Amino acid sequence: MTVQDLLRHTSGLVYGPFGSSLVHQAYNxxxxxxxxxxxxxxxxKLSKLPLAHQPGTVxxxxxxxxxxxxxxxxxxxxxxxxxxxxxxxxxxxx
Numbered sequence: 430m431t432v433q434d435l436l437r438h439t440s441g442l443v444y445g446p447f448g449s450s451l452v453h454q455a456y457n458x459x460x461x462x463x464x465x466x467x468x469x470x471x472x473x474k475l476s477k478l479p480l481a482h483q484p485g486t487v488x489x490x491x492x493x494x495x496x497x498x499x500x501x502x503x504x505x506x507x508x509x510x511x512x513x514x515x516x517x518x519x520x521x522x523x
Contacts, residue, residue, distance in 0.1 A: 438490055441480030441484045441486075443489055443491040452481040461492065461495075
């Protein structure tokens with residue numbers, strides 16, 4: 430799984446409520462939407478779940494953006510203004 434897969438929603442990660450397969454059911458049982466859990470707890474739960482698809486093969490909304498959002502806590506430079514301006518395809522007029 431690559432960052433590109435995460436950005437394109439082709440990571441193989443899914444949202445449990447958006448399907449009824451055994452993988453979707455496993456995501457539902459994992460209690461991933463628990464707002465009281467820490468990022469570490471969320472990642473630990475997610476890391477134990479299977480992928481619904483081989484990364485890069487199927488587009489499906491899923492936990493990809495949650496993983497990307499959490500990654501900014503592990504890579505502080507991602508939160509910097511410099512990174513935001515260089516990574517954003519939308520020009521900043523501020």
